[in-house]
Amino acid sequence: MTSGTRRKRRIDPSLLTLFGILCLVVSVVFAREGTDGIIEGLRSSLSLTRRALPITLLGMGLAGTLQVLVPPGVIGKYMGDDSGLVGLSIGMLAGVITPGGPYVMYPIGNALMASGAGIGPMAGYVSARNLVTVNRLVVWELPFLGWPFTLTRILVSFWMPIATVILVPIVYRLLPKVLRDKAPHKKTTE
């Protein structure tokens, strides 16, 4: 738990890792193709960026407004452990429309849990969010990977949120009690 507390206002570790990968790729390009390779790489990065920029900006604008429109505390109340199919569907729907990155989704998830969301609906939320986000689909996957691949990927993974919803609560109950007491909704609920 302590490792999570230094998150704030520090250089993002994933930013550093990315920078490392970037340096690695650039040196490989330089070693193989010299300056010409670097120039070619930069030129195609520019055209990639130009292609993605307008829709990314719109996507992020939409992500911001959605967060204002749909407060998570209200939704969590309908996602309790005995909310049944309704709770599961709300969880998955919330996942599909949750915009932004992990820094949006996990705080929302935490708020959902704190306001009473059960393990099953939460599992539905997280896996739906991870697998099919409307925003990611429209902004990234369709333009870059094309519809045949995107459709294939959705078809071979649509069962996953359902499987998680059924299996995660079972595995959860099998975990030792000491561990289960560390769940955020055991602490944060008033």
Added chain:
Amino acid sequence: MTLVVMAGLFLTSLLVIRWQRGNEGVKEGIQQTSSMLKRIAPMMIMGMVIAAMASVALPSEVINKWIGDESGMTGIFIGIAVGASVPAGPYVVVPLLGTLMVNGAGVGPLTAFLTAWSVIPISRSLVWELPFLGPPFAISRFIVALSFPLIAALLAPPVFRLFD
């Protein structure tokens, strides 16, 4: 086309916020967006450069050999390993996958990569899921999802052939 739809959705959401919460709400929405942008912009730029450079650094023969259509289980497991360990958002992963796809990566390994990145991301689970959703939930979910990328990767090629 998508641009027009997105722009329409964005404007509609702004209008709804304006109507429900007034200018205050609009300001809050813009604030959310700009803080997201600030966070993502550097990573996005790096992601684009990585994706573009990777297409120069990795010649098609190499991609074909390791994660091509003929690479079998090796390709799938490489896809899973790389996908689970890439600590980046869609702005890095999807353009990179697009580059790999154009240069001869197979549908199985690509699906393995994308699915592993989606459901068993090591760094996202450690940095975000564990502290925010608690260890018991994060651990149970990770265990359940562990087999998903492999299953998806095995199912994908026959499905893809239907559309291609």
